[in-house]
Amino acid sequence: MTTTDTHCPYCALQCGMRLAPGAAGEPPRITGREEFPVNRGALCGKGQSAAALLAPAARLTEPLVRDAAGGLRPATWSEALDRTAEAMRRAAETYGPDAAGVFGGGGLTNEKAYLLGKFARVALGSAAIDYNGRFCMSSAAAASRAAFGLDRGLPFPLADIPRTGCVILVGSNPAETMPPAVRHLRELRENGGTLIVVDPRRTRTAELADLHLQPLPGTDLALALGLLHLVVADGHVDEEFVAARTTGFEAARATAMAHWPERVEALTGVPVPAQREAVRLFTARPHGMVLTARGPEQQSKGTATVGAWIDLCLATGRAGRPYSGYGCLTGQGNGQGGREHGQKADQLPGYRSLEDPADRAAVAAVWGVDPGHLPRSGTSAYELLDRAGRPGGVRTLLVMGSNPVVSAPDAGHVTRRLQTLDHLVVCDFVLSETARLADVVLPVAQWAEETGTLTNLEGRVLLRRAALAPPPGVRTDLHVLHALAARLGHPHGFPEDAEEVFTELRRATAGAPADYAGISYDRLTGEPGLHWPCPDPGHPGTPRLFLDRFAHPDGRARFAAPTHRPCAEEPDSAYPTRLTTGRTVHHYQSGAQTRRVAALTAADPGPYVELHPELADTLGAGDGDLLLVTSRRGAATAPARLTKAIRPDTVFMPFHWPGEGRANSLTHAALDPVSRMPEFKVCAVRVEKAPPAGEARP
Numbered sequence: 137m138t139t140t141d142t143h144c145p146y147c148a149l150q151c152g153m154r155l156a157p158g159a160a161g162e163p164p165r166i167t168g169r170e171e172f173p174v175n176r177g178a179l180c181g182k183g184q185s186a187a188a189l190l191a192p193a194a195r196l197t198e199p200l201v202r203d204a205a206g207g208l209r210p211a212t213w214s215e216a217l218d219r220t221a222e223a224m225r226r227a228a229e230t231y232g233p234d235a236a237g238v239f240g241g242g243g244l245t246n247e248k249a250y251l252l253g254k255f256a257r258v259a260l261g262s263a264a265i266d267y268n269g270r271f272c273m274s275s276a277a278a279a280s281r282a283a284f285g286l287d288r289g290l291p292f293p294l295a296d297i298p299r300t301g302c303v304i305l306v307g308s309n310p311a312e313t314m315p316p317a318v319r320h321l322r323e324l325r326e327n328g329g330t331l332i333v334v335d336p337r338r339t340r341t342a343e344l345a346d347l348h349l350q351p352l353p354g355t356d357l358a359l360a361l362g363l364l365h366l367v368v369a370d371g372h373v374d375e376e377f378v379a380a381r382t383t384g385f386e387a388a389r390a391t392a393m394a395h396w397p398e399r400v401e402a403l404t405g406v407p408v409p410a411q412r413e414a415v416r417l418f419t420a421r422p423h424g425m426v427l428t429a430r431g432p433e434q435q436s437k438g439t440a441t442v443g444a445w446i447d448l449c450l451a452t453g454r455a456g457r458p459y460s461g462y463g464c465l466t467g468q469g470n471g472q473g474g475r476e477h478g479q480k481a482d483q484l485p486g487y488r489s490l491e492d493p494a495d496r497a498a499v500a501a502v503w504g505v506d507p508g509h510l511p512r513s514g515t516s517a518y519e520l521l522d523r524a525g526r527p528g529g530v531r532t533l534l535v536m537g538s539n540p541v542v543s544a545p546d547a548g549h550v551t552r553r554l555q556t557l558d559h560l561v562v563c564d565f566v567l568s569e570t571a572r573l574a575d576v577v578l579p580v581a582q583w584a585e586e587t588g589t590l591t592n593l594e595g596r597v598l599l600r601r602a603a604l605a606p607p608p609g610v611r612t613d614l615h616v617l618h619a620l621a622a623r624l625g626h627p628h629g630f631p632e633d634a635e636e637v638f639t640e641l642r643r644a645t646a647g648a649p650a651d652y653a654g655i656s657y658d659r660l661t662g663e664p665g666l667h668w669p670c671p672d673p674g675h676p677g678t679p680r681l682f683l684d685r686f687a688h689p690d691g692r693a694r695f696a697a698p699t700h701r702p703c704a705e706e707p708d709s710a711y712p713t714r715l716t717t718g719r720t721v722h723h724y725q726s727g728a729q730t731r732r733v734a735a736l737t738a739a740d741p742g743p744y745v746e747l748h749p750e751l752a753d754t755l756g757a758g759d760g761d762l763l764l765v766t767s768r769r770g771a772a773t774a775p776a777r778l779t780k781a782i783r784p785d786t787v788f789m790p791f792h793w794p795g796e797g798r799a800n801s802l803t804h805a806a807l808d809p810v811s812r813m814p815e816f817k818v819c820a821v822r823v824e825k826a827p828p829a830g831e832a833r834p
């Protein structure tokens with residue numbers, strides 16, 4: 137291998153790193169790149185240790201197929217691909233084209249996301265495609281589209297944060313999920329700005345804040361309405377901005393006025409003085425930002441909740457101006473690009489719509505097919521999994537870049553649905569929990585072994601170049617799509633070469649909302665990326681959106697004016713405690729990668745239940761005692777971790793682990809009506825001390 141400038145394989149920050157040959161027998165060395173403006177040389181432990189999984193010993197290096205005895209045995213690529221193509225063909229012939237489907241991931245490169253969408257619609261002719269990004273930020277995307285006419289995680293670079301006046305961080309814990317981003321928050325405070333953190337837990341990020349608001353999980357919509365109430369009541373509405381650049385404020389004002397401070401305190405638990413202090417800090421200086429993450433988004437009212445926080449920005453004139461605005465801190469490595477290029481059930485590349493005749497015609501022309509032959513919109517990720525194996529659902533499923541057995545809501549149910557499939561094929565570089573269920577497992581290359589582009593949370597398109605060859609026996613995801621398409625009668629149109637795919641993606645997105653037409657591998661080489669939209673090769677890219685106008689046809693932003701409503705499952709006498717879930721600093725998503733890195737598992741070896749000492753007292757539980765957590769969907773056991781950082785009415789579990797400690801055995805798949813995002817962030821549970829080994833559970 138040669139020393140290569142690249143980017144981290146994990147989260148949406150896409151920290152710049154340099155990969156260099158390691159000493160004999162050692163993995164490649166990783167160092168942070170000072171010149172990349174997002175992380176400026178800093179890396180978290182996940183990024184620093186990312187090379188550990190490149191060694192062949194840590195991964196799959198040959199295809200596996202299920203044998204007659206029910207086990208997985210090694211196979212040739214030809215056998216594995218033939219079996220999969222035959223299963224896809226058989227499903228389509230027997231049950232119709234939508235019986236063969238694909239399930240993608242928010243970590244896939246733009247090229248893979250694009251080709252996966254084309255594979256589903258053209259090679260399979262199937263509407264059955266969605267991806268795990270639906271679980272991740274789709275409520276923020278839906279709310280942004282409704283408010284601004286366009287969804288891009290951050291409409292400004294992260295480096296703008298130190299230059300604003302106040303940041304409200306809602307349901308986000310970057311000190312653990314993306315530590316290098318915290319320097320921007322520190323610099324904000326060094327510049328005299330303030331930080332407000334809204335989180336049911338006093339997280340490491342909350343420790344840094346000037347003000348921490350600790351609402352009951354699932355009530356941050358009410359909190360946003362309460363803050364807007366105070367903005368109106370105290371005369372902080374930017375009437376000029378509202379009149380010139382927005383529509384719908386009167387409805388938002390009316391809704392907010394029904395959420396007076398005492399009512400909001402009763403709903404959220406946030407004291408009235410703290411609400412007032414938040415509004416004072418947010419309006420004290422002329423600029424401000426609200427940044428949300430999974431807390432407000434992963435709710436059955438996630439779109440409405442994010443809409444309420446956007447309304448706060450619009451009412452105070454903190455949007456569409458330099459150093460002000462609303463943004464979503466996207467989670468997965470290509471969480472942004474992965475949601476732009478056709479993996480979503482209703483979407484074509486460049487944020488085009490499958491239901492728009494002009495969009496269908498534009499993409500069909502690039503793909504060389506009749507627009508009438510493109511399927512219509514399919515169902516969302518959870519619905520696709522929930523219907524697997526049922527009449528009208530998929531019978532054969534290709535999973536690429538995802539591990540839903542650990543990461544899906546109500547994961548026990550999802551696992552059972554996957555087990556009913558006629559054929560499950562999983563592309564992965566390790567034998568993930570989902571791969572263990574598969575009929576065919578295809579060993580694929582990793583980030584450092586293949587070239588591709590990713591779009592980070594700022595809408596910055598980056599080129600990640602291959603630094604070394606994959607181990608013998610391993611092929612790329614693009615090869616898999618190429619080879620399957622050929623077997624399904626499409627020998628052309630599915631290139632294996634990433635740059636060739638990207639060139640086609642540029643044409644397919646030309647003139648679309650997420651316009652990549654002017655971005656090329658040549659322009660990305662040696663540069664810190666280009667922000668879309670970038671419509672032609674001479675265009676400098678667009679780091680800041682909405683400064684002149686919002687993306688709706690009339691140029692105005694829309695108030696959402698939502699009303700508060702309860703969670704899909706409120707606590708009751710049988711399940712009296714709220715569960716909320718999230719990530720830890722040492723692990724990433726389902727943990728399929730990070731649980732295999734010795735340094736990370738040593739630092740963070742397993743699941744736990746975080747609870748307040750007051751709640752522990754009522755259970756008679758001490759620190760480290762094994763707890764049994766039960767919901768209406770399943771049960772999980774994990775040791776207690778006592779902390780006063782969490783509300784006494786709430787417990788927290790990280791979701792990185794499978795098995796007995798799987799947090800998603802408990803979570804609720806109630807879906808947001810707009811984004812179809814599940815309510816990962818809150819459900820009702822019963823917590824008790826686990827019975828001693830050998831004794832039956834109650």
Ligand code: SF4
Pocket residue numbers: 144145146147148149150151175178179180181182183184313314315316317
């Ligand atoms: Fe990688 Fe994210 Fe850590 Fe940066 S913050 S090193 S992108 S995991």
